[in-house]
Structures are given as structure tokens and as C-alpha cells.
Amino acid sequence: EAAVTQSPRNKVAVTGGKVTLSCNQTNNHNNMYWYRQDTGHGLRLIHYSYGAGSTEKGDIPDGYKASRPSQENFSLILELATPSQTSVYFCASGDWGGDYAEQFFGPGTRLTVL
Amino acid sequence: AQSVTQPDARVTVSEGASLQLRCKYSYSGTPYLFWYVQYPRQGLQLLLKYYSGDPVVQGVNGFEAEFSKSNSSFHLRKASVHWSDSAVYFCVLSARNSAGNKLTFGIGTRVLVRP
Numbered sequence: 001e002a003a004v005t006q007s008p009r010n011k012v013a014v015t016g017g018k019v020t021l022s023c024n025q026t027n028n029h030n031n032m033y034w035y036r037q038d039t040g041h042g043l044r045l046i047h048y049s050y051g052a053g054s055t056e057k058g059d060i061p062d063g064y065k066a067s068r069p070s071q072e073n074f075s076l077i078l079e080l081a082t083p084s085q086t087s088v089y090f091c092a093s094g095d096w097g098g099d100y101a102e103q104f105f106g107p108g109t110r111l112t113v114l
Numbered sequence: 115a116q117s118v119t120q121p122d123a124r125v126t127v128s129e130g131a132s133l134q135l136r137c138k139y140s141y142s143g144t145p146y147l148f149w150y151v152q153y154p155r156q157g158l159q160l161l162l163k164y165y166s167g168d169p170v171v172q173g174v175n176g177f178e179a180e181f182s183k184s185n186s187s188f189h190l191r192k193a194s195v196h197w198s199d200s201a202v203y204f205c206v207l208s209a210r211n212s213a214g215n216k217l218t219f220g221i222g223t224r225v226l227v228r229p
């Protein structure tokens with residue numbers, strides 16, 4: 001069964017509205033990540049977390065908040081959604097240490113902000 | 115800072131033909147390197163990874179990649195492609211000892227396999 005799941009899979013929001021994207025992992029990994037995917041950019045890191053209660057800014061954090069209430073769950077929050085945040089969002093989990101650095105990705109959430 | 119360049123945005127090949135996808139990286143040390151594949155409307159799946167040792171690494175579904183420190187490259191190859199190999203392929207770098215193990219992605223190469 002899928003080890004990283006995301007909900008919702010598709011979301012249409014209005015400009016100025018609040019959007020919460022949820023991610024759950026059963027890998028028991030310490031680190032979790034939120035990326036967005038846009039044509040011509042690959043995936044870009046928004047926020048990440050080392051464990052429950054921690055959140056760190058990634059490369060493009062403006063306009064986003066994150067929350068890690070437990071080992072398994074990591075949310076991405078858009079307090080005031082804008083059309084420029086229309087994108088596909090991916091959650092990932094991974095541990096890191098020694099010769100181990102891969103991340104495992106969820107199926108993605110397609111967000112459209114009108 | 116590190117970067118990954120995939121010079122080919124799109125590649126079209128015939129079924130049964132060989133495939134090579136190019137990847138060049140910029141990083142001062144020896145990185146961890148990955149190739150991920152994204153099938154339509156799906157998440158990313160790991161194809162193969164290079165951490166150290168033998169520069170040729172084998173992955174799933176007949177894919178292999180060769181690391182070259184002198185050329186700063188990590189090219190992906192497959193001897194004979196199948197229509198199901200149509201997907202987007204990402205070359206990805208992780209800087210050793212980076213905070214949070216942040217990954218740096220190339221922009222991806224879209225592969226179309228013609229029947």
C-alpha cells in the first residue's frame with residue numbers, strides 16, 4: 001500500500017481563500033517535505049520538517065505555512081491563496097544519514113486558484 | 115550552491131530503440147545522485163541512485179546510469195525502450211551533509227516512445 005498519501009488530490013480554491021493540503025506517511029521517516037511542480041522548474045522546495053513540531057523554510061516559502069503535528073502528518077497551508085499558487089504540490093518523506101538520502105513521494109495534489 | 119541541468123526538454127524515440135538522457139550537475143564535492151521517473155498524473159518514483167563506488171549503477175526496468183566526476187555528469191541509459199517508458203525523467207542531486215537533505219531537481223526530460 002502507498003506509504004505517502006496526500007489529500008485532496010484535486011482542489012479548486014478562490015483567490016483570498018484559505019487552503020490546507022494534507023500529507024500522511026507510514027514510512028516512519030523523520031523528515032518530510034513539500035514541493036511544488038511547475039513547467040520549466042522541476043520541483044522546488046517550499047517547506048520541510050525534521051520531526052513533529054518542527055518546520056523549516058525551503059527555497060520558495062513566501063505565501064505558505066507548514067505544520068507538523070505528528071511524525072506521520074505534515075500540512076501545507078495557504079492562508080490567502082493567489083492564482084500564482086496554482087500548481088501541483090508533492091509531499092515527500094525521507095531519512096538521511098550515512099549513505100542514505102532518497103525521498104519517497106506522494107501522488108500529488110493539483111491546486112487551481114481562481 | 116548546487117544545480118542540475120537536463121539539456122533536453124523532450125526526447126522522442128521509437129519502441130525498441132536505445133535511450134540516453136543527459137544530466138550535468140554543478141557541485142563542489144561528490145554528491146548523491148538520483149534519477150526519478152514521473153508517469154502521467156502520478157508522483158515521482160525512484161529509478162536508481164548513486165552514492166559511491168562503481169560509477170555504473172543499475173536501476174529498475176532495465177535502466178542504468180553512469181556517474182562521471184570528471185565530467186560532472188550522471189547520464190541515464192536504456193538499451194531498448196518500451197511504450198510504457200513514456201514519462202518525465204528527473205535528474206536529482208543531494209549535497210552530502212546538506213541541512214535537511216534538500217534535493218535539487220533538474221527541469222525534467224519528457225520521453226515519448228512511439229510504437
